[in-house]
Amino acid sequence: MPPTQPELAEQPDTGSETGPDTGRTVLDARDLSRALTRISHEILERNRGSRDLVLLGIPTRGVHLAHRIAAKISEVEGIDVPVGSLDVTMYRDDLRMRPARALLPTEIPPGGIDDKTVVLVDDVLYSGRTIRAALDAMNDIGRPRAVRLAVLVDRGHRDLPIRADFVGKNLPTSTAESVAVRLEEHDGEDSVTIR
Amino acid sequence: MKKHLLSAADLTRDDAELILETAEELRSLADRPIKKLPALRGRTIVNLFFEDSTRTRISFEAAAKRLSADVINFSAKGSSLSKGESLKDTALTLEAMGADAVVVRHWASGAPHNLANAGWSRSSVINAGDGTHEHPTQALLDAFTMTRHLAPEKGQGLDGRRVAIVGDVLHSRVARSNALLLHTLGAEVTLVAPPTLLPYGVDSWNVQTSYDLDAVLPKTDVVMMLRVQRERMNASYFPSVREYSRRYGLDARRMATLQDHAIVMHPGPMIRGMEITADVADSERSVIVEQVTNGVAVRMAVLYLLLGGAEPAITTGDTVPEPVEGSTGPTTGDGENDA
Amino acid sequence: MTDYLLTGARILGGEPSDILIADGRIASVTDVSTRSNAGDVETIDATGLIALPGLVDLHTHLREPGREDAETVETGTRAAAMGGFTAVHAMANTEPVADTAGVVEQVWRLGREAGYCDVFPVGAVTVGLAGERLAELGAMADSAARVRVFSDDGKCVSDPVLMRRALEYVKAFDGVIAQHPQEPRLTEEAQMNEGELSGRLGLRGWPAVAEEAIIARDCLLAAHVGSRLHVCHVSTAGSVEILRWARTKGWNVTAEVCPHHLLLTDELAATYDPIYKVNPPLRTQADVEAVRAGLADGTLDIVATDHAPHPHEDKDCEWQAAAFGMLGLETALSIVQHTMVDTGLIDWAGVAERMSAVPARIGRLEGHGRPIAEGEPANVVLYDAAATRTIEASEMASLSRNTPYAGMELPGRVVATFLRGKPTVLDGKLT
Ligand SMILES: [Zn+2]
Numbered sequence: 001m002p003p004t005q006p007e008l009a010e011q012p013d014t015g016s017e018t019g020p021d022t023g024r025t026v027l028d029a030r031d032l033s034r035a036l037t038r039i040s041h042e043i044l045e046r047n048r049g050s051r052d053l054v055l056l057g058i059p060t061r062g063v064h065l066a067h068r069i070a071a072k073i074s075e076v077e078g079i080d081v082p083v084g085s086l087d088v089t090m091y092r093d094d095l096r097m098r099p100a101r102a103l104l105p106t107e108i109p110p111g112g113i114d115d116k117t118v119v120l121v122d123d124v125l126y127s128g129r130t131i132r133a134a135l136d137a138m139n140d141i142g143r144p145r146a147v148r149l150a151v152l153v154d155r156g157h158r159d160l161p162i163r164a165d166f167v168g169k170n171l172p173t174s175t176a177e178s179v180a181v182r183l184e185e186h187d188g189e190d191s192v193t194i195r
Numbered sequence: 196m197k198k199h200l201l202s203a204a205d206l207t208r209d210d211a212e213l214i215l216e217t218a219e220e221l222r223s224l225a226d227r228p229i230k231k232l233p234a235l236r237g238r239t240i241v242n243l244f245f246e247d248s249t250r251t252r253i254s255f256e257a258a259a260k261r262l263s264a265d266v267i268n269f270s271a272k273g274s275s276l277s278k279g280e281s282l283k284d285t286a287l288t289l290e291a292m293g294a295d296a297v298v299v300r301h302w303a304s305g306a307p308h309n310l311a312n313a314g315w316s317r318s319s320v321i322n323a324g325d326g327t328h329e330h331p332t333q334a335l336l337d338a339f340t341m342t343r344h345l346a347p348e349k350g351q352g353l354d355g356r357r358v359a360i361v362g363d364v365l366h367s368r369v370a371r372s373n374a375l376l377l378h379t380l381g382a383e384v385t386l387v388a389p390p391t392l393l394p395y396g397v398d399s400w401n402v403q404t405s406y407d408l409d410a411v412l413p414k415t416d417v418v419m420m421l422r423v424q425r426e427r428m429n430a431s432y433f434p435s436v437r438e439y440s441r442r443y444g445l446d447a448r449r450m451a452t453l454q455d456h457a458i459v460m461h462p463g464p465m466i467r468g469m470e471i472t473a474d475v476a477d478s479e480r481s482v483i484v485e486q487v488t489n490g491v492a493v494r495m496a497v498l499y500l501l502l503g504g505a506e507p508a509i510t511t512g513d514t515v516p517e518p519v520e521g522s523t524g525p526t527t528g529d530g531e532n533d534a
Numbered sequence: 535m536t537d538y539l540l541t542g543a544r545i546l547g548g549e550p551s552d553i554l555i556a557d558g559r560i561a562s563v564t565d566v567s568t569r570s571n572a573g574d575v576e577t578i579d580a581t582g583l584i585a586l587p588g589l590v591d592l593h594t595h596l597r598e599p600g601r602e603d604a605e606t607v608e609t610g611t612r613a614a615a616m617g618g619f620t621a622v623h624a625m626a627n628t629e630p631v632a633d634t635a636g637v638v639e640q641v642w643r644l645g646r647e648a649g650y651c652d653v654f655p656v657g658a659v660t661v662g663l664a665g666e667r668l669a670e671l672g673a674m675a676d677s678a679a680r681v682r683v684f685s686d687d688g689k690c691v692s693d694p695v696l697m698r699r700a701l702e703y704v705k706a707f708d709g710v711i712a713q714h715p716q717e718p719r720l721t722e723e724a725q726m727n728e729g730e731l732s733g734r735l736g737l738r739g740w741p742a743v744a745e746e747a748i749i750a751r752d753c754l755l756a757a758h759v760g761s762r763l764h765v766c767h768v769s770t771a772g773s774v775e776i777l778r779w780a781r782t783k784g785w786n787v788t789a790e791v792c793p794h795h796l797l798l799t800d801e802l803a804a805t806y807d808p809i810y811k812v813n814p815p816l817r818t819q820a821d822v823e824a825v826r827a828g829l830a831d832g833t834l835d836i837v838a839t840d841h842a843p844h845p846h847e848d849k850d851c852e853w854q855a856a857a858f859g860m861l862g863l864e865t866a867l868s869i870v871q872h873t874m875v876d877t878g879l880i881d882w883a884g885v886a887e888r889m890s891a892v893p894a895r896i897g898r899l900e901g902h903g904r905p906i907a908e909g910e911p912a913n914v915v916l917y918d919a920a921a922t923r924t925i926e927a928s929e930m931a932s933l934s935r936n937t938p939y940a941g942m943e944l945p946g947r948v949v950a951t952f953l954r955g956k957p958t959v960l961d962g963k964l965t
Binding site: 282283301302303304305306308309312313325326327328329368371394395396397399400 | 725728729730731732733734735736737738739741805806807850851852853854855
């Protein structure tokens with residue numbers, strides 16, 4: 001992996017400044033819910049049902065999204081899809097470029113991921129490096145039959161040959177812009193804003 | 196800048212909690228098919244042992260290897276004639292080998308400080324037990340074990356929990372580090388020993404002391420038994436093994452006076468029949484075996500947080516506090532979840 | 535031999551005077567107003583400088599013979615001259631031990647050859663410092679070295695019977711036993727002062743009582759047999775109290791304090807830097823205050839350096855593995871100024887008493903510790919009390935570098951030292 005990465009130019013976690021009234025709202029709560037419903041249906045369609053499905057959210061917000069998708073699938077299918085979380089911190093290619101970071105939870109559902117169809121769930125797809133790290137992390141946990149990717153927002157600007165299978169909203173952005181996803185469970189409201 | 200873990204006193208409460216939380220995440224690794232993480236790939240960690248301790252060395256070695264570090268074991272136990280020179284010479288050798296961290300165990304109190312501060316080397320130094328001074332990673336794994344049993348919910352801490360540390364406190368680096376760390380974490384420590392085995396000046400520590408084990412046991416949440424070497428008897432610290440065991444040993448009768456939730460710990464190696472009876476050591480209250488498992492996770496956490504990034508995440512030694520991206524960071528900012 | 539006129543020197547810190555040194559003696563001391571053309575003499579402008587009698591150290595480790603890698607008589611006496619000393623007592627714990635007339639004469643002869651200051655060997659009390667049987671004290675007293683001070687320093691004469699006999703025996707030649715007060719059983723493997731800090735640092739404690747018990751016992755013994763006792767390096771408040779009590783009894787007991795015990799405390803051990811490892815150990819601030827008070831009120835008679843050079847490798851290691859001791863000769867006067875004079879506890883006359891006159895008297899030295907007056911031997915030190923200097927270990931005249939004051943800014947500087955009229959130091963440099 002070449003060490004020159006656009007991530008270095010990215011803003012750090014500036015969430016507290018991104019209050020509800022800063023930036024332009026791209027998805028409100030209702031939009032967000034609709035997007036997740038659509039993703040849930042697409043997952044079922046593509047998988048031909050919920051059999052052998054495992055949702056792995058990437059912390060922090062990806063995990064909340066995974067749980068919401070699981071709940072929607074459950075509404076439709078009446079079956080609980082296993083949900084877990086997958087921390088990719090130690091697999092990041094920029095690990096050594098910043099101070100050591102706290103780990104986030106990795107929780108693999110009891111059935112494991114071997115021979116399952118794993119849907120990785122994240123909030124924003126950008127450079128693709130997080131997903132690459134997630135694929136590596138999964139490799140150390142088991143061997144899924146297939147891996148899919150679901151994201152709430154795809155903002156483009158990929159550095160790697162990675163694309164999402166299920167996208168809530170394609171959002172063309174400039175690299176100077178920042179996209180903020182806020183979720184009820186974590187931030188007290190549902191919204192996606194850009195500024 | 197140098198980054199070291201020399202004393203439990205170096206750890207702020209935030210540091211200690213970060214280590215414990217990180218260890219909690221890493222502990223699950225033991226249940227996975229591939230017990231390996233890539234975080235320290237390309238880092239070299241030297242286990243520098245001037246004193247035998249197979250348990251501690253293996254624990255650090257496993258921790259380092261599970262994080263994909265290269266491990267070099269360096270046993271420098273040898274002639275005591277050249278003992279002064281050997282620490283410095285060894286440090287210079289390790290420096291030349293490009294060690295990123297040195298895990299040092301030494302018979303002399305303060306040797307890790309010398310290694311860290313004498314300008315002999317640029318590596319991170321982790322104290323794996325020095326003389327009768329400290330053993331900070333043991334205290335961390337003890338606190339970790341206590342937390343798992345007494346404060347299993349996330350966000351729960353050891354505040355107000357009572358911990359009795361019983362035995363040869365005078366010669367115990369485990370007791371010193373535990374007293375410091377547990378105080379930082381808000382627990383109440385009582386050191387229980389015959390007066391001869393309590394250090395001079397213990398009144399100035401942030402602990403209580405007692406000569407009466409029976410009075411302490413019913414109130415405590417944790418009872419940690421320390422090893423008592425038989426040889427102490429010859430130096431008149433106590434009259435006989437029998438008298439010591441009677442007054443300060445943990446047997447089934449005494450264990451029965453503990454509260455239901457109380458746990459029994461021992462940093463090992465145990466002397467069954469001296470400070471602890473076999474039935475107590477093997478009882479359900481005993482978490483002694485678990486301490487060993489937890490030791491690997493805690494040492495992984497320490498190694499990862501010291502060496503995993505460009506700079507350590509914990510503010511030990513001479514470092515300036517660094518902000519840490521917490522797991523509860525407010526938002527994803529500019530879509531940096533994909534960063 | 536060159537004659538010197540020291541102009542404007544303030545003798546013992548008093549009014550400016552001119553001191554004429556001729557033929558190794560002080561030819562005259564005159565008021566500056568009566569200055570006449572001195573004729574064929576070298577004039578040294580001593581304006582503003584303090585003139586003190588050449589300092590006398592009762593407690594120096596010169597290491598030769600045996601540990602010439604740490605110090606030699608030559609380098610040790612150079613260091614002494616740089617510190618303003620004209621006489622030092624060389625402790626007996628050399629290899630071989632100075633326990634025979636032969637060894638003490640060897641040291642004495644080396645000192646004469648070096649020429650930087652007079653060296654008076656201390657004889658061992660017991661053979662090989664083993665604390666088992668008396669060395670030939672009389673033979674050492676009768677030797678060319680004329681030993682009067684006997685000490686097992688580094689080790690305590692802990693056997694009370696042996697101590698009693700030694701105290702009694704040296705009466706025959708007006709000797710004195712200089713005791714290193716350290717009860718050995720209470721200090722086995724001891725590393726630092728026993729206190730709050732030793733417990734926390736995990737370093738074996740060295741209790742004050744180990745010193746105080748021996749001092750109390752020896753005072754009683756000396757009184758009982760009517761002998762002279764000298765107590766080395768008093769370091770605790772309790773010791774000062776015991777000695778104060780002994781003094782009220784009128785017993786013939788003298789005592790010394792080291793510069794480092796006047797300034798440094800056990801807090802420094804927290805660095806685990808063995809540069810601060812010394813025997814007896816650095817004590818608490820309360821002890822520092824007590825020894826200062828004891829030195830001020832005369833309970834402690836003198837300052838002695840316990841100059842203890844060690845090669846680098848004996849200090850560049852773990853605390854527990856390191857040697858005890860620190861350099862003292864070149865910084866003693868500055869430390870005394872800093873802790874005793876600048877604090878107003880004693881004046882310069884008091885310094886001359888405690889660092890020259892009384893140590894010379896205890897050692898029964900003739901020609902040292904004399905006043906700066908007409909007809910006296912010209913042992914004089916010119917000292918610039920207004921100067922400040924930053925101590926650099928690498929600049930020490932000693933062969934060793936183990937000064938605990940490295941990097942510290944200390945007051946005062948020795949400008950010149952005269953030994954019997956001959957300068958050993960001029961302009962702050964060895965001649
Ligand atoms: Zn001594």
